Amino acid sequence: MKSAFLVLSVLFLGLNAAVVNRKLPQILDTPTDNPPCSTNASSAYIDIILVIDTSLNMGTSNLRKISTTLSLxxxxxxxGQQVDITQGYRNTRIAVVTFDAQATIAANFTDINSIGDLTKLLNGLSSSNSQEANLYE
Known part of the structure; x- marks a missing residue:
């Protein structure tokens, strides 16, 4: 359950940084500099890495809860993968790392191109037979 809290805390911090409107100082030095990331989630360009505990301690029902919450x-x-913000392409890239006794990259940033890809990946996660949760690697 601590892992679910950890994942949701990291996600909250990422969402808060991208969505909350903050009064930032002007950071553009020249007209050719890239504009800052939007405070609107739909036009934000951030990288999110989801780190999900798949050990036996997490259990299948908690993995489903995480999947449902993230899918909402x-x-x-x-x-998406369009990264040229100077041309107006502003996408959020998502990667997924799972861990039990070992950490495993379930999806790189280039593997997830839509919410459908992410949902399919998250729904395909299952808990392992290991009760170990390697938090040190």
Whole structure:
């Protein structure tokens, strides 16, 4: 359950940084500099790494809860791979790392191109037979 809290805390911090409107100082030095990331989730360009505990301690029901929660939150972002913000392409890239006794990259940033890709990946996660949760690697 601590892992679910950790994942949701990291996600909250990422969403808060992208969505909350803050009064930032002007950071553009010249007209050719890239504009700052939007405070609107649909035009934000951030990288999110989801780190999910798949050990036996997490259990299948908690993995489903995480999957459902993320599938409700992340559609607010435009998920994709177009990275040229100078041309107006502003996408959020998502990667997924799972861990039990070992950490495993379940999806790189280039593997998830839509909320459908993310939902399919999250729904395919299952808990392992290991009770170990390697938090040190």
């Amino acid at each position: 939150i992340l559609p607010k972002f435009t998920i």
